[in-house]
Amino acid sequence: MIVPLPAFVAIPLGTAFLLPVFAKRGKAVATVLANLATISLLVLAIASIGQTRVYEIGKWSIPLGINLVLDGLSSLLLLAISVVSAAAMLFSIRYMEQYTAKAKFLCLFLLMVAGMNGVALSGDIFNLFVFLEIASLASYALVGFGCEHEELEASFKYMVLGSIGSIFILFAVALVYGNTGSLNMAYISKAIQSSGLNRGLTFALALFVVGFGLKAALVPFHAWLPDAHPSAPAPISAMLSGILIKTLGVYALVRVVFNIFGISVSMGWLLIALGLLSMVAGAFLAIGQWDFKRLLAYSSISQLGYVVLGIGLGGLIIARDGNLAWASLAILGGLFHLVNHAVYKSLLFLTSGSVQMSTGTRQMKQMGGLAEKLPVTRATCTVASAAVAGIPPFSGFWSKLILVIAAIQAHFYWVAAIIVFVSLCTLIMYLKVQRYVFLGELPENLQEIKENRGSMLVAMVSLACLCVLMGLLLTPCLRSSILDPAVQVLTDGVLYSANVIGM
């Protein structure tokens, strides 16, 4: 089935603008419509697997008009976005009853999805910036959705750093346009290959790294994330940690570095350094946290480090003209970890939302013994914790295993050692969650709480099933249709331009 590419942006965008029409009375209609939109996006994303196409908006041919490009990496991202957003949307049917203005919430949610889908598909660098801003603005507003002290403070912090990141990206886009005379990614890449990097372009690359690094919350740029992610409502925390930082940060950075500028040895080392720093610092900061969602947020920084490390390692091997099979294994590990992390971290944030809704607190010291009261939440949280800590049959184990194998194969033994060590720290922090939230004594004021029902459980259980089954993505059949094309896009590097122009 040939999927019309603009539908990925048009469906959520159209629904988003339709929703505010249903104010208070049509809340049920608005909820159903929003869920229909996310589920139809999921169907479209599954239908688009394995396709590689270029769509020219308004039939303007490539260097003149804006184009959308669907390739392996984009379709992997689209799949992850639609899975997480469908689950978060299901969860918010019930969860968002606590807040007023649900229709506005759904509208902002869908705007964010539209922006992310646009970033994943865009083949034009300025268009990428526009979609990135749509998604970011929606997420700033969603972080402050509760309008309480903490939410507003976190939202302002996020917004200042996010806006600075966006302006850096816009500046870099301007520099690239000034130096290559094109905004189309494929043509920029061709121009850079023929003329080489001059000083302006190198400066633009540095600005891109800082800008996308701010969006991805890699360690020197991570200050906003531990405030913003816990302050948002739980389904939004799941979206932000699960997929937003990956689409706006890691995906966009990787696309620019690998496919437009072409990977170099120093760039590979930079990515590895950012990845290692995020992994170690995120893990250490997470262990000390007593706020449930804050711990999860720091853990996101740490897990994102794995993704960047894997991709950077692959890039370094490519840039050194090393063994291509080793490089693609490292990149496979990184991308597989990206998808895994999207599933289990969004599940963890949803369970934290369920706990928060039942107990009314996020402080782990005030909880305990919830295993009996919240059996389903407990079970799904344990599955997700096992996955994030990398315990065998669950998904996180496979991606970490691939990363370790790739690092050893490429003779980066110390990198492999750090991966295993951080994995151990992750295990400690999730044992802490299990111990203080679900085991131990039940405090007196929590005797009366009940498990949440309905759509929240459906969302959590379906994500937990995915956590268990994600390992199947490595079976040859699924791997060759979903993961390998994505890895191929990165190992091909600047050949991307020839592929796009040739189509």
Added chain:
Amino acid sequence: MLYALCFLLFMIGLYCAVVKKNMVKIVIGIMVMEYAVNLFLIMLGYRFGGIAPIVDKGQLDLETGQIAAGFLNSSVDPLPQALVLTAIVISLGSLALMISICIRTYEKYGTFDITQIRRLKG
């Protein structure tokens, strides 16, 4: 020279956004950065003594569909102007959101000083 001044404006904005303690001043700093980038984009496409990039009948050879070389050599580049229009709209949206968050924060905390708005730590 002009580019250096533009970059200086960018750095002033960045300095203001990073160093100032008042929320509204931070927002102003971000907007100064935004304007510096917009100015940079406009300057990229501008040429001194250039003409507006609108083709009229005199410059278009109707039979071949070719545009006169004189027009191509003297008109300014219209693309950055379109980009700047888009960027201005985006920055207007983010400015409105930032200011409204500032106002809501002021209602809650009674101050714009970010050193006193510190409930989130760790």
